[in-house]
Structures are given as C-alpha cells and as structure tokens.
Amino acid sequence: MSLQRQHQMKMMGKRDPQMEQEAIEWIFAIFGEPVPNAEFGDILKDGQVLCRLMNKLSPGSVPKVHTTGGHYKMMENIGNVMAAMKQYGVSNQDSFQTADLYEGKDLLQVCNTIHALGRATYQHPEWKGPYLGPRPAEENKREFTDEQLASTKTVIGLQAGSNKGATQAGDTTGAQRRVIVGK
Template identity: 40%
Template sequence: MASNRATKSGFAAEAQRKINSKYSEDLAQECLEWIKVITGEPIDVSGDEENFYTILKDGALLCRLVNKMQPGSVKKINEGHLAFKLMENINAFLESAKKMGVPPQELFQTVDLWEKQNLHAVVICIQSLGRKARNFNQPAIGPKESEKNVRNFSEEQLRAGQGVISLQYGSNKGANQSGINFGNTRHM
C-alpha cells in the first residue's frame, strides 16, 4: 500500500505534488454519488481524498459497479486482506471498463489506486465509465457522448469543390523579401 513506499524527494516529490494537485474533490464526490446511485450501497460520498481512497482501494466496490452495469463482467470479486487478491479486483475492473468502451488513455494503472499514486487518474476513469453508462441503460454522469455522423459525397460534389478558389486561401500580392534582415549586420 501507500505506507510501504519510501518518501519521495527531489524531482520525484515535485512530480508527485503536481499529480496530487490535479485531484478535484468535487469531481471525486460526483463519481462517488454516481457509484452510490448505480450500486445502491450506502457509502460516504465525500470527495475528500482519504475517503475516496478508502472506499475504492480494494477494488470490490468498483467490481460490483461494473457488474451492476453489465452483469457477469467480473466473475469473482476477491475479499480479504491479501494485497495481490485485492489488486486483482482493481485489474478486473479495468479490464471490464476497457470492454465497456473506456478508451485506454482514460484508464489508470492498478498502483495509481492501490498505492494512492494518482487518484486523479482514477476519477477520470470513473467519469469515462459514467459517460458510457447510457449504453447500458444506467444513469450517466458528464456530457453526452457524440454520435457518429457519416457523410457521403458523390464524385460530382467532390469535383465541384476543387474548382472554387476562395479568398480564404489568401493572396501573395505585394509580398517579397526585401528589407528582411536576420540578426545584426557586421560592423567593420
């Protein structure tokens, strides 16, 4: 867990402070409220960093969340205190989230949650899953995702566009390179 790590110093500490500064209690609270609505479990929805970490660190609630959205997503939710079993829960959640449509760049690493390295990434992943909830007939959070709008043009329409010279292309009338001087001239 986070308590097993050595204290960071120098560039590592600076980088960790920057990562920690991105965490938003309001967004975390919104995610926890959404999880509470989907799962129906009585959890504390305070967006406080410690509360967010405590509720989600074992991955069991996250597994129950994806199982409510898409039954059977996570076959076995591990209980107990063995670290590798609890980290398996987090990994099972991430695999299910990927299958449900969360883009890879919005997923987090297991250690981001387990060792409290980057809770902001966890919030981003949950929000991304929340946007996908509409696809599974569940209440969603965040903006509605855009839908595909394919447009097909005929060859005639495409050729008609090539014959138009627009003023948006600009003009080079009067443009020349006279008077351009880079740097200072050499004085003799």
C-alpha cells in the same frame, strides 16, 4: 523532501474535487445507496466498489470479488476491474494502473478512468442509466455526389484571401512608427 513525495504532491494539486465527487455520486446512484462520507481514494482503494460497479454495468464481468485477504487480494480486485473495464469499452489510454489507486499514486487518472467508463455506458443500449459525462460523438459519415463536389470548385473560400478588398494599408491603430534622423 523526496522526489517521490514531490511527484505525489504535484499530482495531488492536479486533482479535481468536483470531478471526483461526480464520479462517486454516479457510482452510488447506480447502487441506489447514499454516498459515504470519506475521501475519494479511500472509498475505492480496495477495488470492491469498482467490482460491484462493473457487475452492475455488465453482470458477471468480475466473477470473484475479494472482500477479505491481504494486499494482493485487494490489488487482484483492481486488476479484475481493469480487465472488465477494457472489455466494456474503456481504452488503454484512459485506464489507470493498480498502484495508481491502491497506493494513491495517481488518483486523477483513477477519476479520469471512471469518467471514461461513464462515457462508455452510452455505447451500451442495454444500459438505461444513470450516465456520467457527455455523450461521446458518433460518426456522421456523409456522401457527396460528383455534381456536389464539382460545384465547390467555383467557390473561393475565405482562406483564399478574399476579404472584400480590405487591406491593412490605412490601418493606424497603435503608435505610429517614426524614424528620427540625427542632425
């Protein structure tokens, strides 16, 4: 078995069918269409579904969607989607490469990118849903007065070693150590 095939088999083992199903259901819920009965990668392979998705989330973000043409046109769809996702708020770390989808090299990363896109929708108040995944954490910056900060200097935290005088001196859990001295 070739090294590339071994790598592909390893990546296939890491895929999460439930996450893939959630991603596909979210996409088609946005379209208001039934979910096709096909494999995750096959539904998304040519980039057309993702182009439609980005144009629903951010109208006009993918101005040209190729529906016919060779491999390069379909890979161009995916490249256009990736640019639109980046502009929408999906980070480079969460993005997949064109070959990950078109050649099926890393469908786990494709799924993770769609989930990252679902999280990014929370950052767009104009989007009214549906949403995918949990709401990302938001900054909750707190300001403390000098009095509040000074009052903490008299408190001994548990990390400082105070545990109401408890020690391990009388601990007899487990087998006790015995030293046997030879005669």
